Amino acid sequence: MNKDMEARRQELLNQGYEEVYTRTKVLTDAVMHYCPGCGHGTTHRLIAEVIDEMGIQDNVVGVSPVGCSVLAYNYFDVDFQEAAHGRAPAVATAIKRLNPDTFVFTYQGDGDLAAIGTAETIHAANRGENMTMIFVNNGIYGMTGGQMAPTTLVGMRSATTPYGRRVDLNGYPLRMTELLSTLPGTYYVTRQSVQNPAAVRKAKAAIRKAFENQKLKKGLSFVEILSNCNSGWKMTPVAANKWMEDNMMPNYPIGDIKVDGKICEGIDANRLVLDHPLTVMQ
Amino acid sequence: MAFKGQIIIDTEHCKGCGVCVPVCPMKCIELSKEVNGKGYNFTHTVNDSCIGCASCAMVCPDGVISVYKKKI
Numbered sequence: 001m002n003k004d005m006e007a008r009r010q011e012l013l014n015q016g017y018e019e020v021y022t023r024t025k026v027l028t029d030a031v032m033h034y035c036p037g038c039g040h041g042t043t044h045r046l047i048a049e050v051i052d053e054m055g056i057q058d059n060v061v062g063v064s065p066v067g068c069s070v071l072a073y074n075y076f077d078v079d080f081q082e083a084a085h086g087r088a089p090a091v092a093t094a095i096k097r098l099n100p101d102t103f104v105f106t107y108q109g110d111g112d113l114a115a116i117g118t119a120e121t122i123h124a125a126n127r128g129e130n131m132t133m134i135f136v137n138n139g140i141y142g143m144t145g146g147q148m149a150p151t152t153l154v155g156m157r158s159a160t161t162p163y164g165r166r167v168d169l170n171g172y173p174l175r176m177t178e179l180l181s182t183l184p185g186t187y188y189v190t191r192q193s194v195q196n197p198a199a200v201r202k203a204k205a206a207i208r209k210a211f212e213n214q215k216l217k218k219g220l221s222f223v224e225i226l227s228n229c230n231s232g233w234k235m236t237p238v239a240a241n242k243w244m245e246d247n248m249m250p251n252y253p254i255g256d257i258k259v260d261g262k263i264c265e266g267i268d269a270n271r272l273v274l275d276h277p278l279t280v281m282q
Numbered sequence: 283m284a285f286k287g288q289i290i291i292d293t294e295h296c297k298g299c300g301v302c303v304p305v306c307p308m309k310c311i312e313l314s315k316e317v318n319g320k321g322y323n324f325t326h327t328v329n330d331s332c333i334g335c336a337s338c339a340m341v342c343p344d345g346v347i348s349v350y351k352k353k354i
């Protein structure tokens with residue numbers, strides 16, 4: 001807050017207003033380089049708020065990926081380590097094993113986590129590493145100019161699928177989160193999103209649970225966040241959020257998949273074995 | 283019980299993305315015609331009907347909105 005804003009804040013507090021929301025101090029003052037309206041910013045905010053509310057700012061280490069969020073360490077006022085592309089879960093494993101009572105989390109995009117880093121992701125989950133992984137799925141390689149990712153939808157246009165992703169040529173969208181839920185090493189697996197206030201509140205509760213779980217030492221907590229890449233999708237942020245609801249959500253259903261080490265009721269086996277009930281975009 | 287709300291927007295750090303505009307139940311927020319130092323059409327409040335629900339702050343990727351409320 002600058003001087004004028006601080007003065008206005010004091011004025012409101014003196015008039016009997018209570019502060020309902022203000023930017024957490026666990027975020028640094030640095031302006032995030034993300035495009036206007038990008039879900040990475042919202043997701044950063046939620047993680048920082050959880051760290052703040054849990055009072056663990058001095059005992060948390062984040063690991064940032066390669067992708068648009070490569071500079072995440074500039075935005076969190078906590079210890080951070082940058083990993084090579086896709087290797088965040090391996091780096092985080094080492095940090096957590098050497099510091100078992102420190103809260104450790106990775107922050108990765110879909111290209112990082114579900115393409116080049118697939119092996120690290122699956123093995124960290126299968127080993128049941130007692131840490132938190134945050135997976136921001138925007139269905140595209142945002143940073144490098146919007147190329148197809150494993151998560152790109154069937155029919156979705158990207159720089160490398162200009163006529164839309166084709167199953168015969170490009171295979172199926174990879175549901176990493178469902179896949180990981182089938183591994184015994186995962187303790188909590190959920191998919192959330194951050195495009196409206198209700199979704200944001202749920203996503204924050206999920207992130208909180210994923211961090212709290214580290215105290216139990218029972219395995220990996222994995223939170224996928226569906227997010228827009230409005231630049232890569234070539235839409236305004238508001239249109240991108242709507243597009244995400246209409247197109248991403250039918251293919252990547254929102255909600256808990258596995259809680260306290262058990263697959264949730266109502267989660268259908270077909271979804272877990274990656275049968276192909278994927279909608280084709282128009 | 284009714285609440286009266288107020289928001290403080292850090293206009294210099296607003297990126298004018300507009301995602302806070304449609305989520306306000308009271309239609310308090312609009313993008314301004316003016317731009318800030320970075321060239322973004324920052325948001326401003328256009329009426330006095332804020333109820334302090336913090337919906338706008340929840341969705342702001344850059345965390346530039348602070349929200350205040352009191353009972354009336």
Ligand SMILES: Cc1ncc(C[n+]2csc(CCOP(=O)(O)OP(=O)(O)O)c2C)c(N)n1
Pocket residue numbers: 066067068069085108109110111112113116136138140141142143144149229
């Ligand atoms: C070893 C290596 N291979 C490829 C790249 C190029 N590269 C940079 S970011 C990226 C993908 C990022 O996509 P994603 O993880 O989805 O992040 P987003 O930007 O969408 O958040 C790629 C392929 C690289 N930097 N290093």
Ligand code: SF4
Pocket residue numbers: 033034035038039040068138142143228229230231232
């Ligand atoms: S390119 Fe996409 S993912 Fe990257 S900052 Fe911009 S909107 Fe976000």
Ligand code: SF4
Pocket residue numbers: 287288289305306307308309310311331332333334335336337338339349
């Ligand atoms: S706090 Fe609620 S009512 Fe007030 S401006 Fe924000 S969204 Fe609108």
Ligand code: SF4
Pocket residue numbers: 037291295296297298299300301302303324325341342343344345346347
């Ligand atoms: S959501 Fe935040 S950055 Fe975007 S227009 Fe609203 S106040 Fe500005």
Ligand SMILES: [Mg+2]
Pocket residue numbers: 109110111136137138139140141142149
């Ligand atoms: Mg991506």
